[in-house]
Amino acid sequence: MATQGLNRLQIKIFHTLSKQKELDIDTYVCKYSEQYLCKQAESLEDLTEEEGDAWITKAYIESLG
Secondary structure (H helix, E strand, O other), X not given: OOOOOOXXXXXXXXXXXXXXXXXXXXXXXXXXXXXXXXXOOOOHHHOOHHHHHHHHHHHHHHHHO
């Protein structure tokens, strides 16, 4: 079974996260993928829906504290 890419809501969230860092989306993913996923990703297309969920959850928790 092939893994699914990000859904539309996740993509919107990634656009918001990258905008907050004043980076284009692929630069943001490349720069922060190790921090949030413990693996290197080069662009948004490299992420699965599950990885997107994990990233977004970690970024949200980080924003709280």
